[in-house]
Amino acid sequence: MQTRLPEATRVSVRRVYALINPTSGGVGSATAEELTALFAELGLDHYVSELIPGQFEHGVRAAIDANSDLIVVLGGDGTARLVAEMCGPRGPLVAPLSGGTMNKLGRALYGSKPWRETLVSVLTEGEARWMPGGEVGGRTFYCSAVLGAPAQWALAREAFRAHLLSRAWRRALSVFRNPVPAQLRYEIDGRIGRSLAIGLICPTISRALGDDERALEAAVLDLRDTKAALRLALNHVFGDWRDDPDVTVLPFVKGRTSSRDAIPAMLDGEFFRFGRQVDARFLPRAFRALAPVVEGDAAT
Numbered sequence: 001m002q003t004r005l006p007e008a009t010r011v012s013v014r015r016v017y018a019l020i021n022p023t024s025g026g027v028g029s030a031t032a033e034e035l036t037a038l039f040a041e042l043g044l045d046h047y048v049s050e051l052i053p054g055q056f057e058h059g060v061r062a063a064i065d066a067n068s069d070l071i072v073v074l075g076g077d078g079t080a081r082l083v084a085e086m087c088g089p090r091g092p093l094v095a096p097l098s099g100g101t102m103n104k105l106g107r108a109l110y111g112s113k114p115w116r117e118t119l120v121s122v123l124t125e126g127e128a129r130w131m132p133g134g135e136v137g138g139r140t141f142y143c144s145a146v147l148g149a150p151a152q153w154a155l156a157r158e159a160f161r162a163h164l165l166s167r168a169w170r171r172a173l174s175v176f177r178n179p180v181p182a183q184l185r186y187e188i189d190g191r192i193g194r195s196l197a198i199g200l201i202c203p204t205i206s207r208a209l210g211d212d213e214r215a216l217e218a219a220v221l222d223l224r225d226t227k228a229a230l231r232l233a234l235n236h237v238f239g240d241w242r243d244d245p246d247v248t249v250l251p252f253v254k255g256r257t258s259s260r261d262a263i264p265a266m267l268d269g270e271f272f273r274f275g276r277q278v279d280a281r282f283l284p285r286a287f288r289a290l291a292p293v294v295e296g297d298a299a300t
Helices: 031-041 056-065 077-087 104-110 115-125 150-161 165-176 226-238
Strands: 008-010 015-020 045-050 070-075 093-098 127-136 139-141 144-148 184-188 191-195 197-201 216-221 247-252 254-258 263-267 270-274 277-291
Touching (some): 015 031, 031 045, 045 056, 056 070, 070 077, 077 093, 077 139, 104 277, 115 277, 144 150, 150 197, 184 197
Parallel strands (some): 015 070
Antiparallel strands (some): 127 277
């Protein structure tokens, strides 16, 4: 089911720049040729580029500087996060197609259709939509963020999904050897408390907030013992940690988190490590996406 977002504007796309992450699980060796043929068939001025590992920001900057109407992204949520962050609210439109393993953002926007069918549809009948997001320590996310110890479990999860079992085991062991990690002290919209971890979920994919909610969903975790920590670890690797009985969900507009140690975080699947204090906030207009027209929406 697609998420309905406000303030849609019909657009005409003439110049397209496509970025492909060849290391993503859903991208094939012929993807660049397929995109080039499709753009030519539609009569669009286009450029197709594969991102080079270690030089992703350089590749995205080249796409932005090309003054295209639209940047098409074929990769995972991490690739889409970087492109949307660098484009921001003043950059070109972004089409974050599903080309990785999770693709929460792409699925929220376009559903589960194949990327070619989705791209043809939005190029011929799409509209520009403001997408919400969040910001942690100056870095943005558009699906979810996790602050605290469970972010390190996500590293093990990603290694497991990539079938790097020895790496996943090593990462899991390194976290489990510290069963009582540093707690976080948080201030969320005037509410003060302590938690092992805080999850921030955008309205685009949240199950607790409405589609047009002007806030993030905050999932605050309060672990009481080692058994609860193990249960959380299993939920985070194989399920949804928001379903854990020790999690409290509340709306979030802005807040601050501090700890005695550096704060680990996972933003849309990418691992970051911040200082001992970090600010976070909701972004109602994070970037503009080229999205399908939702029946009943009035273009502005």
